[in-house]
Amino acid sequence: MAEKKLICRILTPEETVFEGEVEMVVAPGKDGEIGILPLHIPLVSVLKTGELRLKLNDNKWENIAVDGGYLEINEDKVIVLADFAVFASKVDVARLEARTKEIKAKIANIKDHGDEFFAATRELEYLANRLRVAKKNK
């Protein structure tokens, strides 16, 4: 493998989710997945809610569910800024499923398609994403 490594940091407003060397980053770009290897040209991309994968040094993959955000690459430093990010292995599936039911019930009760409806559907999307990522990597 190449000598060069990427320094990857995954940041959310509430915490630093990941910080360390990786061999490859696969991110859910707005227009499709972006794979990043060392020596990538500088790039800023909008991410969509989805799955971010990190290839660690020992050839293991870590999967992280992210709620949208941005990704910046410059000089082999990858910075991911997401509203929320969680390792697939740390997702509390039972709790999220309960919350999903709650939200679905709430959506069923909303009559007009205003802000409330919009916020609820968006939360549902986040929940679905976290659950999907968690289940896939069981």
Next chain:
Amino acid sequence: MAQVREIKRRIRSVQNTQQITKTMEMVSAAKIRRAQFRIESARPYAAGMIDVLNNVGKRADVNLHPLLTRHEKIKKTVIVALSSDRGLCGAFNTNVIRLAEDIIAAEKQKNRAVTIFAIGRKAINYFNYVGYELIGELREMSDSPTFAHAKFIAGELIQKYTAKEIDKVVLVFNHFKSAMEQKAIKHVLLPISEETVAAEEVKLTADYLFEPSDGEVLNHLLPTYIKALIYRALLESAASEHGARRTAMKSATDNAVDMIARLTRTFNRARQALITQEIAEIAGGAEALKAVLQVGEEE
């Protein structure tokens, strides 16, 4: 006797108060540490955010974005006032409200209508009481805000600003200088100042690629920037609240100690007076008895 018992009762009552304020002081001290930790945790994100924003701002046509454009005539100003839900925190809320009132007065002089977005029960109650129009309120979260709260506040403001319902947004909150010192400050949130986006000292490190496009990146970035700013203010306000409460509770505890010392002195004096009086009475009684006995002997 009655006076001595009364003083004793007061000492006990002050001791109880002291115990409560002392506990509150310790609780707040622990909470400050946690709140400070949260501010620290938010810092890398904010720094990364500003980096990206500067890089994008240098290249994209920033004048086109609705959040960056100043409205032609500023007629409606919104003040976002961050207060606490609970009291007993010294001048914490008073400072925010006073600064907000100053801004309101200044804006009104320029013939601008002012509405309030009140956060924390103290601000909500105050502004309702004096009769300002509230365009939004949040409560029960002032001491442990999350990013979701910031998102909610930002969402409301951005939507109204883009729809040109409001022309200016000012944040008023307690800046957390240290655990001992907090200061109410204001920050103009919208329109976003151009310097933030395109700071002169930023050097162009490389040619960036934007995906899907620079405009699109900016579209996403600016609202997130607002959210991050609000989140930061919420965290600072929470840390300040605990700091102010600790200081207030510390001086309350100190006052209680002084008061107990004073009362104990008064108590001792009263007790001594009582004893002296009793001895005087006994001595007087004995004297009188002696006199009676002497009279008997003579007879």
